[in-house]
Amino acid sequence: MSELVIDQLHATVGETPILNGVTLTVRSGEVHALMGPNGSGKSTLSNVLMGRTGYHVTGGTATLDGVDLLGLPTWERAQAGLFLASQYPTEVPGVQLADVLAAAYAAAGRDPELVPELMRDEADVIGFDRAFAGRDLNVDLSGGEKKRNETLQLAVLQPRIAILDELDSGLDVDALRAVARRLEAATSGPAALGVLAITHYSRLLQELHPDTVHIFGHGRILESGGPELVDRLEGQGYSAWVA
Amino acid sequence: MGTTVETGPFGHLAEDLADLQLPTTDAEEWRYSRVADIDPTRFARAPVEPALESISTARATIDDLLGASTQPPSATVVVVDGSVSAAEAADPVRIDVHAVQTVQTEQASPNAFALLNERLCSAQVTVTVDAQARVVAPIVVASVVTTDGVVVAPRMRIELGANSEATLVEVHRSTGPSDSLVVPVTEVEVGRDATLRHVLIQDVSVRSDVVGSVTARVEASGTYDTWIAAIGGRYARTRVDCQLLGRGADARLVSLYAGGGDQMRDLRTFQDHLARDTTSELVFKGAVDGRAHAVYTGLIRIHPDARGANAEQSNRIMTLSDDAWAESVPNLEIENNDVRCAHASTVGPVDADQRFYLETRGVPTEVAERLIVAGFFDEVLDRCPVPGIAEAIRPTLAELMSGDRT
Numbered sequence: 226m227s228e229l230v231i232d233q234l235h236a237t238v239g240e241t242p243i244l245n246g247v248t249l250t251v252r253s254g255e256v257h258a259l260m261g262p263n264g265s266g267k268s269t270l271s272n273v274l275m276g277r278t279g280y281h282v283t284g285g286t287a288t289l290d291g292v293d294l295l296g297l298p299t300w301e302r303a304q305a306g307l308f309l310a311s312q313y314p315t316e317v318p319g320v321q322l323a324d325v326l327a328a329a330y331a332a333a334g335r336d337p338e339l340v341p342e343l344m345r346d347e348a349d350v351i352g353f354d355r356a357f358a359g360r361d362l363n364v365d366l367s368g369g370e371k372k373r374n375e376t377l378q379l380a381v382l383q384p385r386i387a388i389l390d391e392l393d394s395g396l397d398v399d400a401l402r403a404v405a406r407r408l409e410a411a412t413s414g415p416a417a418l419g420v421l422a423i424t425h426y427s428r429l430l431q432e433l434h435p436d437t438v439h440i441f442g443h444g445r446i447l448e449s450g451g452p453e454l455v456d457r458l459e460g461q462g463y464s465a466w467v468a
Numbered sequence: 469m470g471t472t473v474e475t476g477p478f479g480h481l482a483e484d485l486a487d488l489q490l491p492t493t494d495a496e497e498w499r500y501s502r503v504a505d506i507d508p509t510r511f512a513r514a515p516v517e518p519a520l521e522s523i524s525t526a527r528a529t530i531d532d533l534l535g536a537s538t539q540p541p542s543a544t545v546v547v548v549d550g551s552v553s554a555a556e557a558a559d560p561v562r563i564d565v566h567a568v569q570t571v572q573t574e575q576a577s578p579n580a581f582a583l584l585n586e587r588l589c590s591a592q593v594t595v596t597v598d599a600q601a602r603v604v605a606p607i608v609v610a611s612v613v614t615t616d617g618v619v620v621a622p623r624m625r626i627e628l629g630a631n632s633e634a635t636l637v638e639v640h641r642s643t644g645p646s647d648s649l650v651v652p653v654t655e656v657e658v659g660r661d662a663t664l665r666h667v668l669i670q671d672v673s674v675r676s677d678v679v680g681s682v683t684a685r686v687e688a689s690g691t692y693d694t695w696i697a698a699i700g701g702r703y704a705r706t707r708v709d710c711q712l713l714g715r716g717a718d719a720r721l722v723s724l725y726a727g728g729g730d731q732m733r734d735l736r737t738f739q740d741h742l743a744r745d746t747t748s749e750l751v752f753k754g755a756v757d758g759r760a761h762a763v764y765t766g767l768i769r770i771h772p773d774a775r776g777a778n779a780e781q782s783n784r785i786m787t788l789s790d791d792a793w794a795e796s797v798p799n800l801e802i803e804n805n806d807v808r809c810a811h812a813s814t815v816g817p818v819d820a821d822q823r824f825y826l827e828t829r830g831v832p833t834e835v836a837e838r839l840i841v842a843g844f845f846d847e848v849l850d851r852c853p854v855p856g857i858a859e860a861i862r863p864t865l866a867e868l869m870s871g872d873r874t
Contacts, residue, residue: 275828298833300831300833317822328826328832328835
């Protein structure tokens with residue numbers, strides 16, 4: 226059992242406070258949806274948790290199975306079991322996915338030679354052309370292909386907790402289903418994945434079936450509840466929470 | 469094939485070069501250079517008859533670089549400390565070794581190091597490919613420095629007859645950590661409808677300085693396709709002038725250059741369009757680590773007669789440490805309106821977003837940077853026309869970037 230525990234997290238970008246006390250716990254096998262309007266600080270939360278340059282933590286803690294994430298460089302946070310599926314996966318010309326995943330395996334003391342077969346299997350599961358694995362990372366991929374690629378990487382790396390930042394943007398219906406089914410499979414079983422799905426729309430949630438929904442605004446969680454919150458949001462919009 | 473070697477006397481250079489005026493950094497062309505650090509008079513002339521041991525070491529050094537290539541060469545020239553120690557060729561390739569012949573062209577600007585080469589070169593190599601000939605396997609001309617404290621002045625002329633095609637690999641290497649001065653001069657003549665693929669590997673000891681030049685003249689519908697790896701030397705400058713003289717002449721200049729420690733790479737290119745419908749494409753990529761410097765200066769000139777010319781120039785340099793420094797200076801001189809010119813130039817560190825993305829996968833920062841730099845050079849390595857050379861260069865690049873090269 227793993228748990229990501231975020232407690233009273235405050236952060237700034239430059240001088241501007243963006244996160245104003247985020248408290249949230251995600252455990253193995255749970256699917257949490259974090260929903261909020263544009264500019265509410267959702268993506269900042271994922272960047273702060275992952276340690277991106279330019280974001281400054283001004284208070285609070287974030288731990289994964291007791292490990293203080295905020296004191297680690299990004300790659301060690303990933304090695305601790307945290308995964309970020311990017312909203313806009315970065316194109317890295319000349320670098321092949323297989324080499325990146327092999328390097329991540331090697332750094333974790335796992336056998337990099339397992340990577341090619343895992344990649345092939347996972348590509349088939351999510352309907353991602355195997356040939357993409359040998360091409361430059363995210364270069365010339367469509368929005369949907371990039372998100373399938375993110376899901377493939379998640380499946381090969383087998384993190385404990387995954388943050389999915391707007392995973393549904395750029396995905397067509399088929400790709401959305403394929404990705405959601407793979408994530409569902411990952412959230413069950415003995416080494417179940419915990420998911421924090423950051424999203425603007427409810428589209429992903431119809432496929433992903435979250436246990437808990439958080440409404441996010443002004444850099445903190447305004448209300449948490451079950452899936453019924455999504456229905457309320459559909460009816461009233463964010464204006465019910467955010468003036 | 470004829471082999472005659474004319475040589476100069478062995479001896480110290482101070483008196484011989486007393487009247488040679490080296491340029492200073494006051495001259496625009498040498499502004500960022502380390503020409504002030506170069507003192508040819510502190511070196512000796514290279515021995516005219518290198519030791520047998522030097523020759524076999526030189527051979528091993530060449531095999532080390534080219535051994536991975538699948539084809540045996542169609543012709544081989546081994547130059548040891550500037551003296552030709554072996555020359556093997558068969559028709560339609562001819563190798564002549566003879567006294568220095570200088571070809572005066574109206575475009576050539578006076579260059580003190582070319583003059584130095586002229587004075588110190590013991591024998592010039594001329595490679596001739598007959599008209600209509602198709603030479604499939606590469607011609608290899610390898611110049612190896614085996615002696616410490618000498619000036620090495622290899623000089624080569626490559627002549628491709630009309631409608632011929634050949635690949636020539638020119639290699640400059642050292643067998644040890646010698647502190648020498650290497651001043652190569654290469655002249656290329658590509659005949660009408662001919663194609664030369666010229667691979668130039670500059671990989672001498674990081675304790676030696678290099679100031680070299682390549683001047684290519686391309687006749688109508690000829691193609692000069694050059695691929696350059698400038699990865700050796702302490703201060704290493706390579707100048708490539710490409711004159712597109714006949715209608716439809718084409719040049720492609722692709723290069724990677726890299727340095728670490730206190731080294732400097734200094735690349736100058738000149739895409740000179742003198743005739744109609746001439747095309748040129750330049751793709752250069754460099755990286756500097758440690759306290760290394762790199763400067764790239766490239767000029768595209770389109771003459772009034774060069775209607776329909778199409779010229780592209782792209783140079784990108786990565787600075788991999790806070791103390792690494794690089795400058796990229798593109799220049800255009802266009803004297804005809806009916807042309808297409810494009811240039812791109814960037815200098816900067818590893819892209820932070822790319823590094824972050826790899827880090828979020830659990831890749832340690834240094835490994836992520838190494839992958840990104842290797843990927844950056846891949847575009848150039850993939851274009852090397854001789855199989856095996858790219859693979860042979862990759863480890864050297866990795867050493868340079870990790871500061872392990874001595």
